[in-house]
Structures are given as structure tokens and as C-alpha cells.
Amino acid sequence: MTEFDKKKYPYQEKTYLLNGIAMEVHRILGRGFLEIVYKDALEYEFKNRKIKYEREKEYLIAYKDTILPHKFYADFVVFDKIILEVKAQEGIVEEHYSQVINYLAVSKCKIGLIYNFGSPSLEIKRVIL
Numbered sequence: 368m369t370e371f372d373k374k375k376y377p378y379q380e381k382t383y384l385l386n387g388i389a390m391e392v393h394r395i396l397g398r399g400f401l402e403i404v405y406k407d408a409l410e411y412e413f414k415n416r417k418i419k420y421e422r423e424k425e426y427l428i429a430y431k432d433t434i435l436p437h438k439f440y441a442d443f444v445v446f447d448k449i450i451l452e453v454k455a456q457e458g459i460v461e462e463h464y465s466q467v468i469n470y471l472a473v474s475k476c477k478i479g480l481i482y483n484f485g486s487p488s489l490e491i492k493r494v495i496l
Contacts, residue, residue: 377477377495381446386491388412389482393489402455405484406442409453413445420445426473441470450479459483459492471496 376382392408406422413420424444428435443451450470454463459481467479471494483490 454483456485467494
């Protein structure tokens with residue numbers, strides 16, 4: 368992999384691993400469950416594979432000289448570098464991209480993955496900041 372590729376697609380090996388795990392979860396569970404079920408299955412896989420992760424990681428939002436009272440919670444932060452957002456609905460929409468971009472900005476992570484388990488085939492979208 369060239370330096371250009373590393374900048375264009377950061378953490379490619381790690382995202383490839385995560386995508387494979389998500390595909391396995393989708394293959395076994397299929398579609399139709401609530402998001403929480405897919406999150407539980409992903410967490411099971413992360414634990415069994417000894418992958419470093421945090422679930423529902425809390426982030427504070429700074430505004431000028433204050434911290435706002437409302438926080439955001441990333442579904443997962445994996446390897447301390449990748450935001451992973453789980454959906455279970457028909458299609459990934461612009462709002463999901465905006466959400467992940469905001470999460471990346473606040474978390475200082477460089478890459479986000481959106482997994483949508485609500486379609487016949489797993490939908491995977493990569494968001495790079």
C-alpha cells in the first residue's frame with residue numbers, strides 16, 4: 368500500500384476486518400431485527416476476537432467557552448480510531464452521513480463506518496474526514 372493509499376483510505380486493514388465481521392453478523396441474523404440486536408452481535412464478535420472497542424462511547428460537545436449539556440454517544444469506537452454506526456432500516460440516507468461526520472469531528476477520529484443491516488444485503492458506507 369502506498370502512502371497515498373494510506374491517506375486516502377486510512378486503517379484499511381482494520382476496516383476490512385470490521386466489514387468482514389459485519390458481513391458475518393448479517394449472514395447469520397439476516398435483516399429484520401432492531402439495531403440493538405446487531406450491536407449485541409457485533410459486541411459478541413469483538414469480545415471473542417479480542418478487538419479493542421468501546422460501546423456507546425460518550426462525547427461532550429464544546430461550544431465557545433462551555434460544554435453543552437447534551438452529549439452524543441457513538442455506537443462503537445473500535446481500535447480507538449474508527450467510529451462505527453449501526454442502522455437497521457431501509458437504506459442509508461444523507462442524515463446518517465451528517466451524523467457520522469459530526470461524530471468524527473467531535474471524536475477526532477478519521478474514519479467512520481455506517482453498517483445498515485436493514486437491507487437484503489449488508490450496506491457499508493465509509494466516511495473519511
